[in-house]
Amino acid sequence: MILYSMQELLLMIAAAIIIDWIIGDPKWPTHPVILIGRWIKWLEGRLRQRDDSLSDRSRLLRGCVLAISTLAVSTCVMLALVKISGWIHPWLGYAVNTWFISTTIAVKGLKDAAMLVYNPLVQGKLEKARTYIGYIVSRDKETMDEPEITRAAVETVSENIVDAFVSPIFWALLGAAPLAMCYRAANTLDSMVGYRNEKYEYFGKCSARIDDMMNFVPARITGICIVLVAWVTPGLHAKRAISSITHFASKHPSPNSGIPEAAVAGALGIQLGGRNRYFGVWHDRAIMGWEIEALKADHIKKSVRVLYGVSILIWIGVMLGWLLLSATK
Structure with missing residues (x-):
């Protein structure tokens, strides 16, 4: 899918990252992720009609229809928007592509959500912190x-x-933006139907597997980036991050999530994973990292520092790539 030269694309991606750092993720009704979520909910309702009478194979096939159609619609709509805007004027095409790439990333939004938990926690307002943690995890928060x-x-x-x-x-x-939006659609599918429970065990399997595949390489790039960030950031430990990835990442139930989680745990010198309660039922998650420090609110801020460190590192890499290509012309 060649829409732009690599030099053009690198500059637009760098601009998209800056837009996200400054503006964040606007919660507009027409935001692409919200529209994708509405599409998934609408199509799921039609595919799951008379669900009790469906066989497991039928649920699996219908789940594949949901996943493939969602990815196809998201990619094709985005491709059409980018193409049409480029035909109107090249600079409009650049602007549309840059903006939509920025809507697929959420560094500022993730930071804001974490700091909503951090601020009341350091002020001793535990109930308020529980309220805000409930916005980002589905665990029982009443006794946390x-x-x-x-x-x-x-x-x-x-x-x-x-x-x-x-x-x-x-x-x-x-x-460009079409494949970035395709990924965002896959990730939204996984967050909505990619669960291993009675309702979605078969219907959500295709969505979960696609998300795993699309995250496979990026998760490993992320692990390397976290180690590099830990190496240049005072108070973080790069060697321990590497050891933590080696010892713990493969124990995580996800083939990808264990890498960044283990890396952050090692870099911060904390232990993640363990027992979580969902809807009154306790679940055990694999342990990530060593408990060198007891968990406290300040570790939230440190994890956000790692998040921004990774985003800055990749932005620098993108800009260096652009400068290198510019110099060779």
Whole structure:
């Protein structure tokens, strides 16, 4: 999918990252991710009619229809918008592509969500912190103390370094806004139907597998980036981040999420994972990292520092690529 030269694409991606740093993720009704979510909900309702009478195979096939159609519609609509705007005027095409890439990343949005938890936590307002942690995790929050709230927030930031930044940038490099939006559609599918429970075990399997595949390479790039950020950031530990990835990442139930989570745990010297309660039922998650420091609110801020460090590192890499290509012309 060649829409722009690599030099043009690198500059637009760099601009998109800056837009996200400044503006963030506007919660407009017409935001692409909201529209994708509405499409998924609408199509799921039609595909799951008389669900009780469907076989597991039928649920699996219908789930594949949902996943493939969602990816196709998202990519094709985005491709049409970019193409049409480029035909009207090249600069309009650049602007449209840049803007839509920026809507697929959410560094500022992730930071804002984490800091909403951090601020009341450091002020001793535990109930308020529980309220805000409930916005980003589905765990039972009523009895969560400061270490549990901190762990939930740090785990969310760590895992979403991939989903909210590195993966959309990776796919944008391969196919501009259309492939970045295709990834965002896959990630939205996974967040809505990619669960291993009675309702979605078969219907959501295709969506979950596609998300795993699209995150596979970006997750490993993220691990390398976190180590590099830890290496240049005072108070973080690069060697321990590497050791943590080696020892713990493969134990995570996700083939991808364990890498950034283990890396952040090692870099910060904390232990993530463990017991979580969902709807009154306890679940055990694999342990990530060593408990060198007890979990406290400040670790949320440190995880956000890692998030921004990764985004700055990749922005620098994008700009260096652009400068290198410019110099060779």
